[in-house]
Amino acid sequence: MRVLGVDPGLTRCGVGVVEGVAGRPLTMLGVGVIRTLPDADLGHRLLAVEQGVEKWLDEHRPEFVAVERVFSQHNVRTVMGTAQASAVAMLCAARRGIPVALxxxxxxxxxxxxxxxxxxxxxxxxxxxxxxLSAPPKPADAADALALAICHIWRAPAQNRLRQAVALHTANATKGRTA
Amino acid sequence: MRVLGVDPGLTRCGVGVVEGVAGRPLTMLGVGVIRTLPDADLGHRLLAVEQGVEKWLDEHRPEFVAVERVFSQHNVRTVMGTAQASAVAMLCAARRGIPVALxxxxxxxxxxxxxxxxxxxxxxxxxxxxxxLSAPPKPADAADALALAICHIWRAPAQNRLRQAVALHTANATKGRTA
Structure with a gap:
């Protein structure tokens, strides 16, 4: 399973690709940060994030994209930028039919x-x-993106079992109705 | 001046196109709502907003896109969706080199x-x-999108004068330094 983790942000958007399965050693395929200039206008910053994410998707062809779920408890301005950068990352994945997990x-x-x-x-x-790795990835956004990818690989088996159980339950419920 | 107003939202994204200049009667060229299903996954909802906005840009070729500036004072869940839908609208405009105003x-x-x-x-x-018009546009999101476009047409002259003043000041300051 190859996962692109995205720690969304407008000034620094962390990206990291990890390959592996739960219970086996994992491999990092790439890590980096997409940066945009704080004084550029918002449309152009979002465009730069899109171009950056597209480049990472082109290069690494991940099967899943894991994005940090944004909450608005934090600083208002930061949260808006984070929500907008995460929207761009999710949009890029959805356009290619790559499943997105938050x-x-x-x-x-x-x-x-x-x-x-x-x-x-x-x-x-x-x-x-x-x-x-020989040293912690810098900046923290890059390390967080790798952590997101690892989290997705490890949580996926449980989430798949849950999805299968729900699907089975729904199928049975439908059968019950049509019988 | 032809402006596409966007009242961003994931469930209902209002869009309206108005043409005119400040001080003259304005003309509505189109109004509508881009809808996405609340139970679809977020990536696909953002994709549907993107396709909707692209269609409006293709059909009406606006010179400006005016988007409602999102604040996070309101309900947390709604604000995230609004911020994400607005990011998609701004991204679509920026890709075509259309200036975005908030x-x-x-x-x-x-x-x-x-x-x-x-x-x-x-x-x-x-x-x-x-x-x-013969009746208020429904739903409110559609009327709000038209209001945004009107607001942009009316505010643009003042904003242009401000931009020109800043540019002039900067040019003079540069001249002062190089002299």
Whole structure:
């Protein structure tokens, strides 16, 4: 399973590609940051994010895109930019028919460190260890994107089982109605 | 001046095209709503908004796109969807090199009704009158999109004068430094 993780942001949008399956060592295929200029107008910044995401999709052909689910508890201005950058990433994936999964920051932290309240340093340290890197990826947005991809690979089996159970239940319910 | 107004939203995205110049009667060229299904996944909803906006840009070839500036004071879930739909509209415009302007809800209300705290009915009534329509456009999102376009046409002269003044000031300041 090859996953592109996206830590959305307008100034810095973290991207990282991880390949592997749950229970086996994972491999990092690429990591980076898409940057846009804070003083450019919003339309052009979104365009730069789109071009960046398209480049990563072209180069790595991921089967899934995992994007951080945005909450609005934080700073208002930042959240708007984050929501807009995440929309662009989801749109790029949807245009290619690539399934998009959203994971919350605490789901990601819990997946890679065991604690939903881990700090940036802890996430960076675990990403470094799990992907057998020589140093933590910088900036933190890049490490977070890899953590998102790892989280998706590890959560996917459980999510698939859940989806199958729901599908089975729905099929049975339909059968019940038509009988 | 031909302007596409966009009242962004995921469930209903209002769109309206108005042509005219400040101080002259305005003409409505089209109005509508782009709808997406609330139970579809977010990527596909954003894709549907993109296809809808592209269709409006293709048909009407506006010179400007005016989008409602999103604030996060309101309901959290709604605001995220609004921010994401607005990102898609801005992206579509930027890809074609069409300038995007953002206007706040109170700027739009003040432009068409004289009061920044006017209600939906008042905005609908003024849009109907200003565009010489037989009835207020429904739903409210469609009327709001037309109000945004009108607001842009009326504010543009002042905004252009401001931009020219800033450009002149910058040019003079540069001259001062190089002299």
């Amino acid at each position: 994971h919350t920051p605490s789901e990601v932290k819990a997946a890679v460190t065991g604690s939903g309240r881990a700090d940036k340093a802890q996430v960076g340290a675990m990403v470094t260890r799990l992907l057998r | 206007h706040t809800p109170s700027e739009v209300k003040a432009a068409v009704t004289g009061s920044g705290r006017a209600d939906k009915a008042q905005v609908g009534a003024m849009v109907t009158r200003l565009l010489r």
